[in-house]
Amino acid sequence: xxxxxxxxxxxxxxxxxxxxxxxxxxxxxxxxxxxxxxxxxxxxxxxxxxxxxxxxxxxxxxxxxxxxxxxxxxxxxxxxxxxxxxxxxxxxxxxxxxxxxxxxxxxxxxxxxxxxxxxxxxxxxxxxxxxxxxxxxxxxxxxxxxxxxxxxxxxxxxxxxxxxxxxxxxxxxxxxxxxxxxxxxxxxxxxxxxxxxxxxxxxxxxxxxxxxxxxxxxxxxxxxxxxxxxxxxxxxxxxxxxxxxxxxxxxxxxxxxxxxxxxxxxxxxxxxxxxxxxxxxxxxxxxxxxxxxxxxxxxxxxxxxxxxxxxxxxxxxxxxxxxxxxxxxxxxxxxxxxxxxxxxxxxxxxxxxxxxxxxxxxxxxxxxxxxxxxxxxxxxxxxxxxxxxxxxxxxxxxxxxxxxxxxxxxxxxxxxxxxxxxxxxxxxxxxxxxxxxxxxxxxxxxxxxxxxxxxxxxxxxxxxxxxxxxxxxxxxxxxxxxxxxxxxxxxxxxxxxxxxxxxxxxxxxxxxxxxxxxxxxxxxxxxxxxxxxxxxxxxxxxxxxxxxxxxxxxxxxxxxxxxxxxxxxxxxxxxxxxxxxxxxxxxxxxxxxxxxxxxxxxxxxxxxxxxxxxxxxxxxxxxxxxxxxxxxxxxxxxxxxxxxxxxxxxxxxxxxxxx
Numbered sequence: 001x002x003x004x005x006x007x008x009x010x011x012x013x014x015x016x017x018x019x020x021x022x023x024x025x026x027x028x029x030x031x032x033x034x035x036x037x038x039x040x041x042x043x044x045x046x047x048x049x050x051x052x053x054x055x056x057x058x059x060x061x062x063x064x065x066x067x068x069x070x071x072x073x074x075x076x077x078x079x080x081x082x083x084x085x086x087x088x089x090x091x092x093x094x095x096x097x098x099x100x101x102x103x104x105x106x107x108x109x110x111x112x113x114x115x116x117x118x119x120x121x122x123x124x125x126x127x128x129x130x131x132x133x134x135x136x137x138x139x140x141x142x143x144x145x146x147x148x149x150x151x152x153x154x155x156x157x158x159x160x161x162x163x164x165x166x167x168x169x170x171x172x173x174x175x176x177x178x179x180x181x182x183x184x185x186x187x188x189x190x191x192x193x194x195x196x197x198x199x200x201x202x203x204x205x206x207x208x209x210x211x212x213x214x215x216x217x218x219x220x221x222x223x224x225x226x227x228x229x230x231x232x233x234x235x236x237x238x239x240x241x242x243x244x245x246x247x248x249x250x251x252x253x254x255x256x257x258x259x260x261x262x263x264x265x266x267x268x269x270x271x272x273x274x275x276x277x278x279x280x281x282x283x284x285x286x287x288x289x290x291x292x293x294x295x296x297x298x299x300x301x302x303x304x305x306x307x308x309x310x311x312x313x314x315x316x317x318x319x320x321x322x323x324x325x326x327x328x329x330x331x332x333x334x335x336x337x338x339x340x341x342x343x344x345x346x347x348x349x350x351x352x353x354x355x356x357x358x359x360x361x362x363x364x365x366x367x368x369x370x371x372x373x374x375x376x377x378x379x380x381x382x383x384x385x386x387x388x389x390x391x392x393x394x395x396x397x398x399x400x401x402x403x404x405x406x407x408x409x410x411x412x413x414x415x416x417x418x419x420x421x422x423x424x425x426x427x428x429x430x431x432x433x434x435x436x437x438x439x440x441x442x443x444x445x446x447x448x449x450x451x452x453x454x455x456x457x458x459x460x461x462x463x464x465x466x467x468x469x470x471x472x473x474x475x476x477x478x479x480x481x482x483x484x485x486x487x488x489x490x491x492x493x494x495x496x497x498x499x500x501x502x503x504x505x506x507x508x509x510x511x512x513x514x515x516x517x518x519x520x521x522x523x524x525x526x527x528x529x530x531x532x533x534x535x536x537x538x539x540x541x542x543x544x545x546x547x548x549x550x551x552x553x554x555x556x557x558x559x560x561x562x563x564x565x566x567x568x569x570x571x572x573x574x575x576x577x578x579x580x581x582x583x584x585x586x587x588x589x590x591x592x593x594x595x596x597x598x599x600x601x602x603x604x605x606x607x608x609x610x611x612x613x614x615x616x617x618x619x620x621x622x623x624x625x626x627x628x629x630x631x632x633x634x635x636x637x638x639x640x641x642x643x644x645x646x647x648x649x650x651x652x653x654x655x656x657x658x659x
Contacts, residue, residue: 001310001357002231005251009284011319012291017070018283021290022210024076025069026090026177040064042072042178043164045097045143046193047136049185054142058168064177072180073197073206079249079364083113083120085205087196088180091161097179098147098159101133102140105159112137118205129201132188229278231285236278251289251306251359252282253368296327298334298358301424301440302478303371305358310376312353326356332386333420340393340417354379358447360440372440377447385446388507392500393418401535401638407496423501426494428463428476439478445510452511454502458626461498465491465577465629487572488559492637499539499634506540535638544623545631547615551585552635553608554592559636561601571595572636579625580632585616 013020028040042064046055068074072088077096084099095105103109115133149160161176170176181196196202227239277285296307309326311317332338356379360372396404396418408416416422420443427439438460445452464479466472468490473481482490505511536546555571562570574591576584589612596605 001308004309004311005288006231006281006284007311007317008291008319008323009281009286009288012287013284016287018211019070019073021283021287022076023069023074024090025066025074026064027092028064028177029175032173036173038173038175040175040177042068042180043091043176044180044182044193044195046182046184047101047139048193049132049135049183049187052138054139054146056146056164056167061168061176068178071197072178072195074178074180075206081364083117085114085117085209087114087202088178091176091179094147094161094179095159097181098143101136101181102143105144110137126201128188129199132183132185132201135185136183227276229281230275231277231281236280238279239276240279241276249293249363250286250368251292251308252285296323298330300334300358300360300374300420300443301427301437303360303437303440304362305360305374308357308359310355310357322354326354329382329386330356332417333389335419336421338417338419338421340397356382372444374444374447381447381449384508385504388504389417389419392503392507395503395538396496396500399534399538401531402496404496407493418497418500422497425478425480426464426497426501427460427478428467429478430475431477446505446508449508449510452505454511454627455624457498457502457511458624458630461494461630462577462579462626464494465633468494469577488637491633495630495634495637498630503539532638541631543615544617544621545627545634547612547617548580548585548623548628548631549635549638550608550612550615551589551592552632553638554589554605554612554635555632556636556638557604557608558592558595558601561596561599561604565599575629575632576625577629580628581625582621584625585621585628585632 029038030040032038040063041061043056044060046057046060048055074088074090075086077086077089077093084096086093086096086100089097098105099112100114101112103112112133115130115137118130118133144159147159147163148157149163149166150157151160161179164176182193183190183196183199184193190199226235226237228234229236229239292306292308298305298307307326307330309323311322356374356377358374358377359370360374362369362371393404396402396407408418408422423443424439427442429437429439442452442456463476467476467479468482468487471482471484473479502511532549535541536549541549555575559570559572571592574588580588589609592605593602593609596602
């Protein structure tokens with residue numbers, strides 16, 4: 001993995017200055033949605049210490065240039081508790097500009113956060129620079145007045161570029177994208193407005209912060225002879241202890257004080273001596289970290305992961321093509337918004353053999369903590385997972401026993417693709433009450449090619465049904481909300497998505513579902529019976545699972561009778577959503593027959609009751625209760641598919657004609 005990171009870092013460093021990895025360009029659009037050209041501006045906010053005024057004037061606007069990012073030192077905003085040190089900011093982050101010179105809004109601080117940072121950093125600040133910042137601080141109230149924007153929706157004032165946009169009366173195709181501090185102060189020898197980024201003391205502060213020289217102790221530990229660089233595996237003269245910028249949002253921040261990951265076999269007491277790298281390779285690792293965290297993140301089971309590939313031979317590899325292909329495939333697997341028409345050309349191949357690591361992490365900008373790692377997913381297994389998901393999706397879409405388009409319509413969006421994000425919404429996770437993310441553990445097992453126990457699936461399904469039945473959505477925040485009025489639809493969607501997931505696991509040979517043995521089947525009489533038998537064949541249901549399916553068909557038929565008679569509390573309330581044991585099954589079957597008899601509709605359940613009786617093993621029933629619940633609701637949900645809807649419409653038409 002390290003070799004790949006070094007290659008990515010070397011690739012990303014080409015043609016870039018030493019500042020590039022610490023800078024961030026503003027978001028710039030050249031053309032709007034209608035094809036009209038957009039003009040992007042840079043705005044200086046002038047601190048005039050001669051007149052003790054702040055000038056924010058339209059006439060000072062000029063068009064944005066890419067070179068402004070480095071010249072004006074548009075630093076990346078550091079998260080967490082890091083102090084603001086940003087005289088130049090994207091217009092969307094104007095609050096960071098204010099905090100740099102004046103501290104937090106509505107606070108009683110006596111200095112800006114840049115002044116605080118100068119004292120805390122290992123930097124010899126001089127009195128002149130301190131006096132300069134103190135004098136700027138006097139302009140706090142005037143700055144607040146000029147940058148404050150009244151947000152009508154929130155009913156509050158806030159630091160926002162819209163205050164300046166409103167004052168300048170810019171057109172819809174004129175955008176201020178970058179704002180920077182400019183200084184005029186004759187007593188400090190700044191007789192004309194001067195960008196703050198060019199002030200010698202500030203430039204020295206940044207040099208010290210981002211390019212601090214090794215300490216004397218580190219120098220003494222060096223030998224004049226070359227040393228082995230752990231990352232490259234080669235000897236270099238400038239090998240030293242890992243010395244990275246103090247911004248904690250970095251993959252490399254994990255490897256400074258721990259023995260995990262890259263340095264897994266190192267003794268923590270000798271870490272400094274062992275994990276040492278040349279200056280060039282430290283820079284490469286830093287570039288690689290910035291690049292991957294900016295462009296190759298994904299959310300798996302609602303947790304941030306960074307994609308870290310490992311190529312067998314990266315010497316002649318087209319990294320851009322390879323990484324783009326891997327990212328596109330990852331989006332197919334995990335992206336919430338992926339549509340089936342985006343999957344049709346998913347076969348993006350990359351040269352060479354590779355493995356993928358998905359590193360789950362937490363970070364507030366001060367630290368970078370790895371919480372989980374999906375390790376060494378081979379190119380071949382990765383591709384097989386995508387192909388299997390795609391095959392199952394299209395098989396169900398083209399089947400006659402389910403309206404798959406309807407099942408996959410999330411939040412009114414049709415044409416959604418069945419992927420791991422779909423599955424994540426089927427695994428109930430209690431908010432803030434479970435230490436382990438069950439969905440992430442499940443996905444990790446799949447990617448690492450380890451078997452899944454079917455009890456895990458049926459237990460999760462039971463919990464999902466209880467969530468829908470009792471509307472426990474506040475406890476299970478990853479489950480899309482529904483209501484009792486749509487319980488049948490929620491059950492149907494859940495059942496068929498679980499069936500799709502089970503089929504995926506079967507094809508990947510990761511689950512043993514006691515596949516159906518060869519049996520003689522009766523001659524099918526109609527289109528609907530053929531659809532059922534086709535369903536049994538495709539899903540490979542055992543006789544016991546078929547028995548529960550037919551009991552579910554009885555449940556659906558009796559509920560339909562009750563709905564037509566406008567009975568509000570239907571037989572769905574007779575189901576034990578904690579699981580259907582043998583006694584629960586027999587009790588439900590008897591109740592369904594009695595309900596059908598009460599409404600003089602026994603004929604509607606004769607066939608399904610007969611099939612249930614033939615398949616149900618009264619003397620030796622061993623199916624787990626949660627599995628029985630799943631296949632009961634599978635049969636129940638089968639009744640909402642498009643074939644039966646056609647049958648019901650025909651029956652209702654016949655009844656109307658007879659009347």
